[in-house]
Amino acid sequence: MCGIVGYVGSEPAGPIVYGGLENLDYRGYDSAGVALVEEPLTIAKRTGEVSELEVPGAPGATCGIGHTRWSTHGPPTDPNAHPHTGQTDEVAVVHNGIIENYESIKEELQEAGHDFSSDTDTEVIPHLLERELENGHDLLSGLETVVDMIEGSYAIAAVRAGHDRIVATRHESPLVVGHGDDASFLASDVTAFLDRTRDVTYLEDGDIARLEAGSVTVYRDGDVIDRDVETVEWDADAAEKGGYEHYMRKEIHEQPTALRQTLSGRVDVERGGVDLDVAFPQGYLESLEEIQLVACGTSYYASQYAAQLLEEFADVRATVDIASEYTFDGGRDPWRTLVIAVTQSGETADTLGAIRRAGGAGARTLAVTNTLGSSVTRETDDALFIRAGPEIGVAATKTFASQVTTLALLAADIGRQRGTLAATDAREVLEHLRSLPGAIQQVLDEEARVVAGAEQFVDADAFFFIGRQFGYPVALEGALKLKEIAYDHAEGFAAGELKHGPLALITDETPVLSVLTEGARPAETLNNVTEAQAREAPAVGVTDGTVETDSLDLTLEVPEIGALTPLVANVYFQLFAYHVADLQERSIDKPRNLAKSVTVE
CATH class of the missing domain: 3.60.20.10 (Aminohydrolase, N-terminal nucleophile (Ntn) domain)
Structure with a gap:
């Protein structure tokens, strides 16, 4: 800090x-x-x-x-x-x-x-x-x-x-x-x-x-x-603004370039292979029983997304812990447990503390970070860099996308080495990853529609973000961005949980923003949106065309790229938060009470 x-x-x-x-x-x-x-x-x-x-x-x-x-x-x-x-x-x-x-x-x-x-x-x-x-x-x-x-x-x-x-x-x-x-x-x-x-x-x-x-x-x-x-x-x-009014907006627009850097030299679509320059001991991945991800804030939500990818591609139990709450206990076998520290700066005190506890228990540790030479790279057995370039804005944007992408590469790599991800399936995953920069650019090209939505809802009392499966961590991250820079009351929910209490808070001044794409169980999520609309809530949906969205107040479209489609949807939420905050004349790059790198516990 x-x-x-x-x-x-x-x-x-x-x-x-x-x-x-x-x-x-x-x-x-x-x-x-x-x-x-x-x-x-x-x-x-x-x-x-x-x-x-x-x-x-x-x-x-x-x-x-x-x-x-x-x-x-x-x-x-x-x-x-x-x-x-x-x-x-x-x-x-x-x-x-x-x-x-x-x-x-x-x-x-x-x-x-x-x-x-x-x-x-x-x-x-x-x-x-x-x-x-x-x-x-x-x-x-x-x-x-x-x-x-x-x-x-x-x-x-x-x-x-x-x-x-x-x-x-x-x-x-x-x-x-x-x-x-x-x-x-x-x-x-x-x-x-x-x-x-x-x-x-x-x-x-x-x-x-x-x-x-x-x-x-x-x-x-x-x-x-x-x-x-x-x-x-x-x-x-x-590290300069490059003509943008704020670093945050510049970094949102840098995401296609950042992701190309993340993917560069690491993807071989033809053979369904991944080269991450991370060497695990002989026989380690075959014996692996659990992967634990530890992180804070935006990195925690990126880890939640990644945990689902790891289970799907690598067929291994994956859990996510808030770093400050992490303990290595419960009878786990350290040799069969990989602990991954996800931290943009590589200096997050809570995450460093968690990785030390894991290493002290004998678990193998891996850092996923943006910062060469950072503390976490010396605290872990190996390091994997997201290559997002400098991020100046306090509210993380391009590093979230780069973290998920890097962890998706890791999940595919582990799946291939464990024999749980077939070459044909790996090729499809890697094609989707390679399509990410272009897909995000399509979203950025629609920024004017997001500005109109921000103008429509800027005076709302509160904002609900909802999603399922891969859409759930995106909903959490979308709400966090709005909280961080606009200081508005925003909450992210698993879509099915609305009816278990939060619907009591819904009014005609509570816009509901939803992920309605492949990888986010869009039909079921749309049912939850309809429940909110029945209580007069305005509705915004990000869709890839898999469900009918004519009833929504605002529909934002993304291309479909499998399990990574919700990651593309997240860019709309970033832009929405930015423009709401900009209309409110907030200090976007330096939000109150926050700092970029949290180096104290």
């Missing part, structure tokens, strides 16, 4: 650090601040948006760190904003994560005469660092000592007055280093500095990095180690 930026080089640091914070503006935050390295340190921080932060000129400062904060310990106030300093203001620190034992450390420091000015857990770090400096350590060795004292998850960056270098470390929270010719960059997300370099190193848990102008040294247990320098394949333009 929070964002970290750092720079050391030959140029004035203030504008570069500020620009990095602007690049992280999408992440969700309630305050921002910078620390520029002079003698003494120059610090500016406040609640509110980055645009409201007045960064001091400090033209002589060529090193600095910055932060955007999403509150965990202490409310959003100016004193609680980062960076934080210690007793002497010699050190400034920014931090993502949670220091679990900060209260006992703070009490110890207060007894020793240290004064604290914030409610945060972070503030204990600069106090500890300054104490280590007094004990003869430099900033690097001081940080090595401090991390042995703290418990929890963290990404930490620290600077010292009069010293043009940054030291940084991480544990269960992301940090990435950027390499320039005469400069070094640091951030929690590569988008912070992508306009300046695409050469990056992803730090791993326990790494401590020292950044100086044009050089980065990484230490582990006191020894210098080599970390690979990778080149980010997408450029800075991919």
